[in-house]
Amino acid sequence: MGEMLLEVRELTTQFKTERGYLKAIDGVSFDVYKGEMLGIVGESGCGKSVTSQSILRLYDEKQLARYHGEVLFRGENLFDLSVRKMQDIRGEKISMVFQDALSSLNPVFTVGNQIMESLFIHRKISKKEAKKKAVEMLRLVGIPDPERRFYQYPFELSGGMRQRVMIAVALACRPQILIADEPTTALDVTIQAQIMDLIVEMNQKLDMGVMLITHDLAVVAETCKRVIVMYLGQIVEEGLVEDIFDHPLHPYTQGLMSSIPKLESKKGERLHQIKGTVPLLNQIPEGCRFAPRCPHATEHCRTVMPQLAAAGNMQKVRCHYADGTHNLLS
Numbered sequence: 001m002g003e004m005l006l007e008v009r010e011l012t013t014q015f016k017t018e019r020g021y022l023k024a025i026d027g028v029s030f031d032v033y034k035g036e037m038l039g040i041v042g043e044s045g046c047g048k049s050v051t052s053q054s055i056l057r058l059y060d061e062k063q064l065a066r067y068h069g070e071v072l073f074r075g076e077n078l079f080d081l082s083v084r085k086m087q088d089i090r091g092e093k094i095s096m097v098f099q100d101a102l103s104s105l106n107p108v109f110t111v112g113n114q115i116m117e118s119l120f121i122h123r124k125i126s127k128k129e130a131k132k133k134a135v136e137m138l139r140l141v142g143i144p145d146p147e148r149r150f151y152q153y154p155f156e157l158s159g160g161m162r163q164r165v166m167i168a169v170a171l172a173c174r175p176q177i178l179i180a181d182e183p184t185t186a187l188d189v190t191i192q193a194q195i196m197d198l199i200v201e202m203n204q205k206l207d208m209g210v211m212l213i214t215h216d217l218a219v220v221a222e223t224c225k226r227v228i229v230m231y232l233g234q235i236v237e238e239g240l241v242e243d244i245f246d247h248p249l250h251p252y253t254q255g256l257m258s259s260i261p262k263l264e265s266k267k268g269e270r271l272h273q274i275k276g277t278v279p280l281l282n283q284i285p286e287g288c289r290f291a292p293r294c295p296h297a298t299e300h301c302r303t304v305m306p307q308l309a310a311a312g313n314m315q316k317v318r319c320h321y322a323d324g325t326h327n328l329l330s
């Protein structure tokens with residue numbers, strides 16, 4: 001693997017509520033390497049977005065949230081940085097693209113201006129240079145006729161083109177890490193595939209580390225080498241994509257896998273779904289957090305929290321019965 005860019009160590013994020021602090025992320029640790037595509041998957045509400053927003057310290061630390069643990073970017077703990085220094089990191093070293101390009105782009109500025117703005121924040125360059133660079137970025141992300149598109153407003157572009165603009169804004173300063181949080185969820189299926197291709201192309205061309213956040217394991221299978229599976233604020237399984245797809249060890253991962261549509265599945269055939277829903281933060285179960293939804297849970301699972309433990313090669317899993325003994329019980 002390449003050089004390590006980001007080390008997340010025991011990250012915990014708590015939100016302030018009327019009834020005290022609620023833990024949305026609880027002791028999450030992982031690394032991101034240069035040039036890699038790392039997938040982070042889990043159902044809605046599992047803490048994927050909170051993890052990525054916490055890395056960039058996007059939640060207000062006085063009003064909304066408090067963080068524990070460390071986020072080391074090339075060895076420097078981002079939680080030790082001043083607000084000013086943190087602004088130098090965002091967009092310049094670590095960039096983010098979100099699901100909703102329409103609300104992330106500013107409706108009253110042309111797309112060219114928004115790319116230039118991102119350059120002006122971090123670089124001392126002339127307007128002329130910035131314009132040249134912005135047009136170059138529009139071309140890089142596959143926007144046809146970039147000189148003309150430069151002068152258009154977000155509403156004049158299709159959803160797919162807007163997402164390309166958002167990627168251009170995020171990549172303008174050539175960040176070392178791109179966090180893509182459900183970057184294609186709001187798009188049509190054919191456009192989704194094009195945007196994913198673009199992200200993979202940018203990952204290769206610019207040699208960035210990419211954190212691809214998605215609820216869709218199939219997307220991860222096509223694009224990533226490593227994957228982290230999150231459930232209710234914790235990592236429950238991680239490893240190489242080929243290993244996890246070949247032999248998922250956590251019942252949650254197994255559930256996610258069996259809900260991927262298969263080519264050979266018959267029309268109208270219902271996909272297996274994991275029963276129940278992700279609990280709210282004030283209803284976190286004792287013991288294994290997945291136990292209430294797990295088809296194999298025992299009394300032990302309901303009382304004792306399993307640790308994330310090595311399970312061969314690069315795979316890790318948080319399950320008391322990951323060695324296969326739950327098969328005897330089912």
Ligand SMILES: Nc1ncnc2c1ncn2[C@@H]1O[C@H](COP(=O)(O)OP(=O)(O)O)[C@@H](O)[C@H]1O
Nearest residue numbers: 015024043044045046047048049050051280281
């Ligand atoms: N600003 C916030 N205040 C309080 N709770 C939040 C906030 N943002 C997210 N949460 C809660 O944190 C949990 C994880 O959310 P999130 O990271 O958005 O999930 P997802 O995996 O779908 O991205 C959810 O229970 C969500 O309701």
Ligand SMILES: [Mg+2]
Nearest residue numbers: 048049050182
């Ligand atoms: Mg999310």
